[in-house]
Amino acid sequence: MLLFIEQILNGLQLGIMLFLMSAGLTLIFGIMRIINLAHGSFYMIGAYVAATVASYTGSFLLGLLAALPAAALVGMLVEVIVFRKLYDREHLDQVLATFGLILFFNELTRIIWGRQPLFMDVPSWLPGTVELIPGAPYPAYRLAIIVVGIVVALCLYLLFTRTRLGMQIRAGAANREMITALGVNIKLLNTLVFGLGTLLAGLAGVMAGPILAVEAGMGESILIMTFVVIVIGGIGSIRGAMIAALLVGLVDTLGRFLLPELLRLFLPAATADGAGISLASMSVYILMAAILIWRPRGLFPVQG
Amino acid sequence: MAGLKSRSGILLLLAVLFFVLLPPVSSLLGEQYLISFFSRILIYALAAVSLDLILGYAGMVSLGHAAFFGMGAYGVGFLAFHFQESTPFLFGIEGTDNALLSWPFAMVFSATLAAVIGALSLRTSGVYFIMITLAFAQMLYYLFVSLEAYGGDDGLSLWSRNTLGPLDLSDDTVFYYVCMAALSAFLFISWRLVHSRFGQVIRGIRENELRMQTLGYATWRYQLVCFIIAGAGAGLAGALMANQTEFVSPGLMHWTHSGEILVMVLLGGMGTLFGPVLGATVFLLMEDILAAYTEHWMVFLGPFLIFIVLFARRGLYGLIVKGEKHGD
Amino acid sequence: MTDLLLQAKSLRKAFGAVQATHNVSLDIRKGEIHALIGPNGAGKTTLIKQLSGEILSDSGEIWFKGNNIASLPMHRRALLGIGRSFQITSVFDELSVRENIALAVQAHQGHSFRFWKPVNDDKRLQQATSLALRQCGLEERAAEVAVSLSHGEKRQLDVGMVLAGNPDLLLLDEPMAGMGPGGTMKMTELIQGLKNQASILLIEHDMQAVFALADRITVLVYGEVLVTGTPDEIRNHPEVQSAYLGNRNPDAAA
Numbered sequence: 001m002l003l004f005i006e007q008i009l010n011g012l013q014l015g016i017m018l019f020l021m022s023a024g025l026t027l028i029f030g031i032m033r034i035i036n037l038a039h040g041s042f043y044m045i046g047a048y049v050a051a052t053v054a055s056y057t058g059s060f061l062l063g064l065l066a067a068l069p070a071a072a073l074v075g076m077l078v079e080v081i082v083f084r085k086l087y088d089r090e091h092l093d094q095v096l097a098t099f100g101l102i103l104f105f106n107e108l109t110r111i112i113w114g115r116q117p118l119f120m121d122v123p124s125w126l127p128g129t130v131e132l133i134p135g136a137p138y139p140a141y142r143l144a145i146i147v148v149g150i151v152v153a154l155c156l157y158l159l160f161t162r163t164r165l166g167m168q169i170r171a172g173a174a175n176r177e178m179i180t181a182l183g184v185n186i187k188l189l190n191t192l193v194f195g196l197g198t199l200l201a202g203l204a205g206v207m208a209g210p211i212l213a214v215e216a217g218m219g220e221s222i223l224i225m226t227f228v229v230i231v232i233g234g235i236g237s238i239r240g241a242m243i244a245a246l247l248v249g250l251v252d253t254l255g256r257f258l259l260p261e262l263l264r265l266f267l268p269a270a271t272a273d274g275a276g277i278s279l280a281s282m283s284v285y286i287l288m289a290a291i292l293i294w295r296p297r298g299l300f301p302v303q304g
Numbered sequence: 305m306a307g308l309k310s311r312s313g314i315l316l317l318l319a320v321l322f323f324v325l326l327p328p329v330s331s332l333l334g335e336q337y338l339i340s341f342f343s344r345i346l347i348y349a350l351a352a353v354s355l356d357l358i359l360g361y362a363g364m365v366s367l368g369h370a371a372f373f374g375m376g377a378y379g380v381g382f383l384a385f386h387f388q389e390s391t392p393f394l395f396g397i398e399g400t401d402n403a404l405l406s407w408p409f410a411m412v413f414s415a416t417l418a419a420v421i422g423a424l425s426l427r428t429s430g431v432y433f434i435m436i437t438l439a440f441a442q443m444l445y446y447l448f449v450s451l452e453a454y455g456g457d458d459g460l461s462l463w464s465r466n467t468l469g470p471l472d473l474s475d476d477t478v479f480y481y482v483c484m485a486a487l488s489a490f491l492f493i494s495w496r497l498v499h500s501r502f503g504q505v506i507r508g509i510r511e512n513e514l515r516m517q518t519l520g521y522a523t524w525r526y527q528l529v530c531f532i533i534a535g536a537g538a539g540l541a542g543a544l545m546a547n548q549t550e551f552v553s554p555g556l557m558h559w560t561h562s563g564e565i566l567v568m569v570l571l572g573g574m575g576t577l578f579g580p581v582l583g584a585t586v587f588l589l590m591e592d593i594l595a596a597y598t599e600h601w602m603v604f605l606g607p608f609l610i611f612i613v614l615f616a617r618r619g620l621y622g623l624i625v626k627g628e629k630h631g632d
Numbered sequence: 633m634t635d636l637l638l639q640a641k642s643l644r645k646a647f648g649a650v651q652a653t654h655n656v657s658l659d660i661r662k663g664e665i666h667a668l669i670g671p672n673g674a675g676k677t678t679l680i681k682q683l684s685g686e687i688l689s690d691s692g693e694i695w696f697k698g699n700n701i702a703s704l705p706m707h708r709r710a711l712l713g714i715g716r717s718f719q720i721t722s723v724f725d726e727l728s729v730r731e732n733i734a735l736a737v738q739a740h741q742g743h744s745f746r747f748w749k750p751v752n753d754d755k756r757l758q759q760a761t762s763l764a765l766r767q768c769g770l771e772e773r774a775a776e777v778a779v780s781l782s783h784g785e786k787r788q789l790d791v792g793m794v795l796a797g798n799p800d801l802l803l804l805d806e807p808m809a810g811m812g813p814g815g816t817m818k819m820t821e822l823i824q825g826l827k828n829q830a831s832i833l834l835i836e837h838d839m840q841a842v843f844a845l846a847d848r849i850t851v852l853v854y855g856e857v858l859v860t861g862t863p864d865e866i867r868n869h870p871e872v873q874s875a876y877l878g879n880r881n882p883d884a885a886a
Contacts (some may be wrong), residue, residue, distance in 0.1 A: 035431050085614055091431060092365045096570055099563045099611045105604025111600050220560070224442045227435040235431060278450040285443035289424050292436070296427045493659065501744040504751050511724045516879050518684060520710035520739035520797060 001042045002136045007257045008250065013142045013250025016149030020204035021222055022229040023156060024197030024240040027040035030236025031169060031193055032304055034086060035094045037076075038101035039201055039226065040219020046202025047214045048109060051118040054209075064206050072203025079194040084187075102220070109216040145207050152200070153242060155254065160238065161273040169193060176194035225252075228288050234298030248284050255283035311625045323484055327477045339476045340548075343488060345588050347482040347544045350490055352568040352580035354537030359566070361498055362530045362576030363510030367562050368421065368441030372414040374534040374557030376542025377609050378448065379410030381552035385461045386565035403473070403547075410543035411536045417444075418535025422528045429513075438559050448554040459553030466547055473547060483544055487581070490537050494577055497533070506530050525627060567609060573619030582620050635662045636695075637801055637831045643682055643692035652678045653689070654855040660801065665823065665832045667842045670852035671875070676835045677719065679852065680803050683833070684716045685709045697800070711740070715799030715830070719806045721786045725779035725795065729770050732778055734761040734791055736796035761796075768792025781879045791822065795829070802832045808841055816841060843867070851875075 025039045049070040054063030082101065084096050122141045129137035129285065160166035168189060171179045180186050204222075212218065229248050233240025260276025291299065323346070330338040351373050358364045383406040386392060386399025393399055449457045465473040473479045475554055497503050504571045508516045509523050516523050546552050555561065564587070573582020594601035616623065638660040646652040652675045660666050668676050681687040682825055683694060684846065685706035694702040703708055703827050710716075723837060734751065737760045751757065765771045768788055773781065778789060787807065807823065808816045820841050826832060836842050842863075849866045851858040853875055859866065866872055 014330050029431065034436060071474060082610060087615075091434060092359070093613050093617070094568065095365055095367065095434060097610045099608040100567070100609030100613070101561075102560075102606070107600050107603035107606065111603060124626070224439060224559070228439050231428075231432055233434050274450075276486070278447055281446040281450050282443050285439055288436070288439060292424060292427055297432070399661065461823045496750070498748050499752070500748055501738055501746040501751055501752040501754065501757070503747075504731065504735055504738065505744045508724055511726060512722050514686070515718075515722045515724070516708040516735075518686075518710055518716045519736050519793065520707050521744070522705075526744070 001085035001131070003257075004140060005133065005136065007253055008141065009146070010247065011222035011250035011253035013145050013249070014253055015246035016146055017204050017208060017222070018225055018229050018249055019149055019242050020152065020200045020207075022224040022245055023152075023238055026230050026233065026236055026238065026241045027169065027193055028197045029230070031081070031106035032087060032190055034083060034131055035082075035091055035098070037095060037098035037223070038105065039197070039237075040221075040223035041102055041105040042071045042075055042198040042201040043205035043208070043221070043222060044105065044214075044216070044219040045074055045118075046205030047130065047209045047218065048113060048118065048205075049202075050206040051120040051209050051214045054120055055118075060210075063120070063209075064203075067202050067206045068199055071205070072199040074194040075168055075198025075201075076191050078198075079191050083194065084190075087190075106216045106244065113216075115216070118209075118214040119214035120280065122210045136175055141210060148203075148207065152203070156238060165192070194233060225284065230298075232288055232291050232298055234301035236302030237298070237300040240298060248287070251287050252284050254278075256280040259283070308559045314617060315621075315624060316320055316542060318576070319581065324469070327480055327522075334498045335588050336476070336523060339480050340590070340630045341588075343476065343483050343548055344545075345482070345585050346487050346503040346549060348565065348568060348588060349485045349546070349581040350483075351538050351565050352572065352584045353487070353491060353494060354541065355429050355565050356536045356569050357497070357537070358530055358534045358581075359569055360577075361510065362527055364531065365558055366388060366425075366531075367434055367566070368437035368439075368508065369534070369565055370537035370559065370562035371441035371444045371539055371557045372418055372423065373420070373542040373545070373561070373565070374552075374554070375414045375417050375444070376410040376539030377546040377552040377556050378454075378457070378460075378542075379413040379539065380406045380453065380543045380546040381460045383409060383464065384466070384546075388463055401462075401464070401466050403468040405541075406466055407540065407543045410546075411539040414539025414542065415536040418532045419528070422531035422535075426524055426527055426531070438562075441460055441557060441559050441562060442489075445554050445557045445559070448557060451566035453554070457562040459551055462552075465550060479547065483548075486540060486544060490540065491577060491581075492539075492608040498577065502526065502529070526538070542588055569619075570609075570612065571619055573621030576619075576621045579619050579621030586620060635731070636785060637662045638683070639693075639695040639696070640683065640831075641693045641695070643694070644677070645682060645687060646690060646692045652855050654693075655857070656857050658850055658857065658860070659718065660831050660833055661703070661847075662831055664847040665827060665834060665845050666837060667834045667846035667849045668852060669836065669839075669842060669849060670858075672851040673854075675855040676852055677805060678717070678855075680716070680805055680833070680835060684714060684803055686775060706839070710797065710799075713798075713800035714803065715794040715797055716803040717790050717794045717805060717807060719809055719835075721783070721790050723778045723781075723786055723789050725777070727778060728774065729776050729778055730747065730761060730765065730774040731787055732793055733764050733770075733796050734758070734848060735760050735875070736793040737764055738799050745771060764792065764796040783810060784818070787815070787819070788822075795826070799830050802830045804832060804834045804836075806835050806837065808824070808838045820845060 002252055011162045021039065021043060025036065028034060030035055046067045049060035050067035053066040054060050055064070075103065081088060082097060086097055126140045126144060128140060130136050130143055168179065168184050225248060229244045232248065233244030256277070259280045260273045263272035263276045266272070323342070326342055327339050330336060351369070351501050355366070355369045358366055382393055384399050385402045388399070390398070407439070421437065421440045425433055425440065428436060454460050466471065466480065468482065471482065473482065488532070505516070505521055505526050509526060513523050543555065568583040568587045570583065571582045571587055572581065573579025593599070594604065636659050640658045643653050643656045645680065653763065656679060668679070670676055678687065682689045685704060689702055692702060696712060696714065699712070701712065706751050724735065734757055738757055740758060741760070765774055768791065770785065770792060771790055773785065778786065786821070791807065804823070807819050811819060816838060822843055823832065823834070834842070834845065848860060848862055850860040851866065851872050858871060858875065859869055861869070869876055
């Protein structure tokens, strides 16, 4: 039972990371209608900058504070140099150009930092484990991730519902032509939204640093899941991203935990484990397929 | 075809001459490895042409095409493995290393997969379609990584190449000409396809799917069939690749591999069938030459790709035969 | 009642909180030109989309040739005999005029899962295409790529493609849009000439053309049918005059 709760918390933590990645991406897609395969690269940049600064200064916090503006700045730079020319292009062109960006960033990372993965320590000021339920210690760091995610979600909620910038972003997501006609500086808005999106990705990268290996190509594995989240949640919808992210995080984590167990009821242990692992690796995609059959545009598609 | 006197005709003739004469000339020059290297080019050319069918003609941007390539390779791999181990495959099917059995099997395997993925993905369009084809392809990648019985991430080795009737495929030159024959056959079939009634429908769907529906076409069905045919082509390429390297691994299905094939099609020229052959050749040559100078050659490929997308959209084939009617 | 080609009953369509089509009933008699007018945002295009199948109505029935087609997809309705032309000309830009018409003809010659014979050698197709080309007057431009045609010629091609399928019902969405007086006259003649081939439902803002062509007019306001009647009845209807025509005599210069 305790193990089960631990897995649920792990699932939530994965869900939060996915939320940070997908919120940014769905915003970028929702407003600018641009498909960005290179979103994972900003996750990677966040992780690398944080890991480097943290290892020089010994402070996780400094690493975080350095990584966030770095991700945002690189993002905005890329938006101005590359993305501005892609807005009116076909999706294919965007796919290819952003694929080019991935190749560039991955290789650049290898050039600067080499091929060996970097390591990041969990912040020293966090206790090792926390006993949420007496007798069941859970890594404090992972809990911190969940807390950070909730805080970010709340901030985004306030941003979108209470500020003018937020309303402009939401309006832009629903009707791009209209918002230009209303005199909003769409170029600036685009750059800011892009920067916000990449900042969130960078944040996810920093938080992933101590848990996963910081290496070139790390962005791509989470990117695929991010796409699954967005497709399930509905493009352009932050709410959809949140719900879908938690759903995907839970299904993936619990799947890996439960499926082998479940199959042991029917199959010999060795086969059950093998089949269980294989099925678990496919579980979120099967979920995506099932939802698509029911709702081809995701759970909460934004009209327009 | 615009006739042999036109630029596209001359280019085609030169290409055929080049590929036909490569093995004897390489042997004369003592550069045997070129035969093997160009076999790889021919195989990727086949994969790229199959992608061009759905990308350049049907307008479907699929980032999962490598999955069909990989499945074709594993089709051959599974049968070879069970042949080597003398154990039966699924449903009592015996393993085999006979190309006449395993290559069609590989193609059917890929085509079936394309049917399933296509049917699910074509319920969507635009960005959703791109992301979904990507996701499904990755799903297969992770699935195959988890298949410990077949090597998982480390892959599967074949003891030898398949046998193809009286032909000895372990002879690199023979294998080269078999690859060339496969590519030529697929090019010919694709060419007829693209100029047939089916081809016109596909082209119409690419331009304006809604209009096609109001004209009376069940567009989804045509897109699916095109997707399946392309999948089968990629499967054949995969089967050949498994033989070329005598090794299969999940990496063949990784979406970045799809990206590379996509680049080949773009580089050569989308929607031209012959452009992708040129694209595959140039891409793989570039990769080989540049890699000799620096191990970080990919850092140049990225911006180069962006440059092509922004400024040289029609690809090499388009640049060479500029001004001629598109779609020949 | 037997000379009714299409009968739409109580159609409803909502987009979120907006009721775009509210309990609309409409019928089209065989051989008539029926115009659909109303202020912008009245839901005219939404209604056409529901008739052609691009949008599925939330509720209601659409009877066409004795069948309720309300749940049929667009391509099935097209094959049953409903043709549609779009507000914005949508021809296949990169194909030639001949290829455009051929695609329209091909749809009605059975399925197109034919992979081998080059389309240019397909006599059955090419003969029917040549005929259709002659009928829409674009025979001389047959080899031109569609994107190089003038705006008026593109419109001609657009309508030609719809006619190539020999539809029983034509849904024309603002065929005069963007045309000068010369083009408008030509289009008016074309539509008049079609009377014997097909029944027509016409959305148009050009009031002169509407009153010259229409046998009956339906006025749509805020997604509801205000009134259906002959041009005279509509011209003199007080509510129509205030809601739409602005109390002016439409025969005077617009």
